[in-house]
């Protein structure tokens with residue numbers, strides 16, 4: 001059992017959560033301008049770093065809200081959680097420290 | 103053909119645990135290790151959504167008569183009358199005794215503003231688990247911290263019991279209200295009966 005901190009509910013068991021993959025993947029500003037290759041990259045291509053990674057989680061069995069987390073993919077340790085729209089508190093390889101808004 | 107007008111259709115209702123009524127009674131345990139199980143059927147339940155800080159939130163808060171809770175765990179009001187449970191930062195569940203007229207007032211309070219007032223009365227049933235062993239029974243399948251230092255009377259959380267998503271409301275000391283969706287009620291009640299069974303015999307040292 002591992003506790004994950006929901007920004008709204010506090011620490012809860014990991015079984016209450018769902019994983020949403022890499023965070024801060026920007027939606028294309030002009031989707032119709034993308035060719036199939038670019039669209040596929042937007043939809044399916046994700047980083048898989050060793051170390052700190054910004055990713056999306058959802059508190060499915062609790063408040064049902066999405067939030068972002070910085071997790072160490074080596075130790076599985078959660079370094080930070082933050083609400084959508086809040087700046088990313090820690091630098092990771094997949095997004096700058098003053099991160100995105102999604 | 104003679105015309106038949108049924109004026110009170112409530113006689114046609116069946117609560118999700120009606121078929122287990124006697125099992126719940128027989129499964130209840132008396133004494134100092136006691137734990138009692140019963141269904142509180144046909145409660146009024148209304149789903150309310152409004153962003154805190156908005157006019158709609160303030161209007162809905164006033165219309166409930168007991169306010170809207172501000173953060174996780176909080177329950178506005180009381181278990182005997184209208185109680186409003188926090189289910190998300192902009193989402194609430196009002197629970198009141200059968201027949202409580204609250205829905206129209208809330209719809210009016212929201213008006214055309216962004217938000218939601220939905221009658222969810224048939225969505226979940228209320229199972230009440232009470233007695234000195236109630237917490238121990240729940241702790242067999244609920245991963246949340248139910249110790250009184252963390253989970254106090256008059257608070258509620260959304261979590262899971264076994265595999266079932268539930269609202270868990272500690273309505274009083276040693277009294278828990280479990281709200282599973284109606285389709286999960288049978289399973290949840292049987293799960294609880296099974297978890298309660300050991301308390302009918304003396305503990306093994």
Ligand SMILES: [Zn+2]
Nearest residue numbers: 006009059063
């Ligand atoms: Zn949460």
